[in-house]
Amino acid sequence: MKVQDLKHAGLKKWVDEAVALMTPDSVEVCEGGQSEYDRMIDITVKAGLATKLAKKPNSYLFRSDPSDVARVENRTYIASKSESDAGPTNNWVDPAKLKETMTGLYKGSMKGRTMYVIPFSMGPVGSDIAKIGIEITDSPYVVANMHIMTRVGTKVLDVLGSNGFYVPCYHSVGKPLAAGEKDNGKWPCAPMDDKYISHFPDTREIWSYGSGYGGNALLGKKCLALRIASVLARDEGWLAEHMLILKLTNPSGEVKYVTGAFPSACGKTNLAMLIPTLPGWKVETVGDDIAWMKPGADGRLYAINPEAGFFGVAPGTNNDSNFNAMEAAAKNTIFTNCGLTEDGDIWWEQIGHGAPGKTVIDWKGQTKPAPQTDKSPKGEEIAHPNARFTAPAKQCPCIAKEWEDPKGVPISAFLFGGRRPSTIPLVNQAKSWIHGVFMGSITGSEVTAAVISDQVGQVRRDPFAMLPFCGYHMGDYFKHWINIGKKADADGKADKLPKIFFVNWFRKDAEGKFMWPGYGENSRVLAWVFDRCDGKDNCVETPIGNLPKPGTIDAPKGVSDAVMKELCSVDIEGWKKEIADVRKNHYPKFGDRMPKELYDELDAIEKRLGV
Numbered sequence: 001m002k003v004q005d006l007k008h009a010g011l012k013k014w015v016d017e018a019v020a021l022m023t024p025d026s027v028e029v030c031e032g033g034q035s036e037y038d039r040m041i042d043i044t045v046k047a048g049l050a051t052k053l054a055k056k057p058n059s060y061l062f063r064s065d066p067s068d069v070a071r072v073e074n075r076t077y078i079a080s081k082s083e084s085d086a087g088p089t090n091n092w093v094d095p096a097k098l099k100e101t102m103t104g105l106y107k108g109s110m111k112g113r114t115m116y117v118i119p120f121s122m123g124p125v126g127s128d129i130a131k132i133g134i135e136i137t138d139s140p141y142v143v144a145n146m147h148i149m150t151r152v153g154t155k156v157l158d159v160l161g162s163n164g165f166y167v168p169c170y171h172s173v174g175k176p177l178a179a180g181e182k183d184n185g186k187w188p189c190a191p192m193d194d195k196y197i198s199h200f201p202d203t204r205e206i207w208s209y210g211s212g213y214g215g216n217a218l219l220g221k222k223c224l225a226l227r228i229a230s231v232l233a234r235d236e237g238w239l240a241e242h243m244l245i246l247k248l249t250n251p252s253g254e255v256k257y258v259t260g261a262f263p264s265a266c267g268k269t270n271l272a273m274l275i276p277t278l279p280g281w282k283v284e285t286v287g288d289d290i291a292w293m294k295p296g297a298d299g300r301l302y303a304i305n306p307e308a309g310f311f312g313v314a315p316g317t318n319n320d321s322n323f324n325a326m327e328a329a330a331k332n333t334i335f336t337n338c339g340l341t342e343d344g345d346i347w348w349e350q351i352g353h354g355a356p357g358k359t360v361i362d363w364k365g366q367t368k369p370a371p372q373t374d375k376s377p378k379g380e381e382i383a384h385p386n387a388r389f390t391a392p393a394k395q396c397p398c399i400a401k402e403w404e405d406p407k408g409v410p411i412s413a414f415l416f417g418g419r420r421p422s423t424i425p426l427v428n429q430a431k432s433w434i435h436g437v438f439m440g441s442i443t444g445s446e447v448t449a450a451v452i453s454d455q456v457g458q459v460r461r462d463p464f465a466m467l468p469f470c471g472y473h474m475g476d477y478f479k480h481w482i483n484i485g486k487k488a489d490a491d492g493k494a495d496k497l498p499k500i501f502f503v504n505w506f507r508k509d510a511e512g513k514f515m516w517p518g519y520g521e522n523s524r525v526l527a528w529v530f531d532r533c534d535g536k537d538n539c540v541e542t543p544i545g546n547l548p549k550p551g552t553i554d555a556p557k558g559v560s561d562a563v564m565k566e567l568c569s570v571d572i573e574g575w576k577k578e579i580a581d582v583r584k585n586h587y588p589k590f591g592d593r594m595p596k597e598l599y600d601e602l603d604a605i606e607k608r609l610g611v
């Protein structure tokens with residue numbers, strides 16, 4: 001479709017301005033559909049950027065530049081008008097200055113390339129909870145990924161109409177081509193110091209430059225669906241959260257929907273696609289990363305998954321850890337930075353088997369001996385640790401039939417969690433909404449070797465798993481959560497809000513061994529949560545919250561009664577330390593915008609613990 005055929009006057013003008021600034025060789029408005037997707041892939045194959053996989057139907061492997069392999073948090077900006085609105089935990093630059101710098105970079109940045117204008121819907125097209133974005137990009141890889149991760153095309157423009165609201169998103173890889181120059185197999189991107197992932201919350205705009213990878217470039221995901229959406233949600237009275245959504249069915253066929261927020265590397269995608277070991281229970285997936293929730297007329301919160309695909313971490317995924325993800329990525333999938341086997345299949349660390357043949361090509365394009373097992377020495381990885389698969393959600397065998405319901409699904413429980421080797425029990429229900437907000441605000445996870453080496457073993461707090469994804473001041477974000485509870489109270493609908501739980505699959509014993517087997521066995525905890533939402537008599541009140549009554553969570557094989565008891569009891573001394581750390585090191589980070597209600601919770605728990 002041509003730009004002059006756009007019916008939305010503001011949109012047409014915005015695109016014209018971008019064309020004048022970025023001077024692409026040609027411009028194309030994306031219409032969506034399989035043939036457009038195939039054409040984008042074809043362009044990348046011809047440019048030497050993608051390899052067709054012989055072993056996976058309609059699937060391709062890309063290798064990015066070694067400098068462009070993950071989100072770049074230190075180049076990510078929340079450029080609100082006022083610095084204090086971005087808060088102390090976001091990078092801030094004056095929006096006018098940032099636009100000046102980036103306009104300089106965008107000038108001529110698409111020379112030699114095609115500009116694609118991607119109309120996309122976050123959420124089912126036309127849903128009341130959905131939002132529209134328009135991404136301008138010079139990367140056919142981005143177009144193909146957006147086709148999988150969002151709903152793209154003319155159907156979105158039809159909903160937008162001639163004056164609808166959309167979030168304008170600029171993206172350029174920042175590598176213009178000289179006359180006759182071609183990518184020639186080299187992933188285009190700009191040097192690190194020229195990369196910018198910028199958000200303008202006041203004007204609801206996203207400007208991204210210099211990176212072609214993941215959340216830096218697929219702007220519907222973290223940029224729109226979390227950073228900008230969190231601001232919209234604050235202003236409009238809903239929630240945009242970094243949460244999975246799952247459907248839980250008990251043996252009597254009753255259904256509840258549960259969301260969960262966990263910092264990275266805590267198994268969010270695995271939980272969303274879990275295969276229960278508990279007989280008669282079923283888990284199905286609505287979403288694995290992001291939930292948008294709006295209060296319905298009945299006072300319940302209704303959630304949609306704004307995405308249409310999974311952008312999952314490949315290493316560690318195998319038929320045992322996540323059979324459903326492996327199936328979802330078995331065809332029509334884009335793989336990035338995985339290894340390539342001799343017989344034309346992908347390979348990664350902990351895929352469950354060695355690589356066939358004599359050699360494999362690693363994510364940097366180097367030929368290496370084929371690994372016999374599925375492990376590689378650290379630093380010698382065949383797949384990059386942040387290698388990804390982009391797979392359509394509808395291919396997931398356990399996708400819930402209502403995953404695209406435009407009304408969303410009514411949520412019964414929120415789970416917060418992290419990797420906590422000590423202190424934090426297996427599951428703990430908040431005493432009240434505000435106590436649950438308190439739990440969310442102190443969420444943290446042990447730093448694993450995969451992240452930052454000098455912090456290994458320490459707890460890094462990541463409130464609501466939103467620290468890198470909140471588009472405004474975290475103190476105000478906590479206040480927004482508190483206000484959702486206050487409003488429900490005022491409407492006499494507090495009992496309709498989800499119950500809040502804190503879970504921990506990662507407790508370790510004195511020898512450093514995991515005490516809880518995790519994975520499918522987590523269904524035992526989900527079953528307890530399910531019954532708790534029905535008010536079943538399965539808990540005991542303690543100073544830290546409601547813990548499982550002995551015997552109400554069946555121990556999995558190999559877990560003794562003594563271990564179950566330890567997992568479900570209060571470690572008073574540990575909690576005193578936990579709370580002291582929150583008071584001294586965590587809450588002060590948010591300064592004077594830290595809501596008083598949360599300090600009151602801190603006082604109350606100290607009192608209950610006898611501090």
Ligand code: SAT
Pocket residue numbers: 070071213214215216221222264311
């Ligand atoms: O690169 S993404 O932001 O899409 C994925 C992630 O880092 O969680």
Ligand code: MN
Pocket residue numbers: 242289
């Ligand atoms: Mn995520």
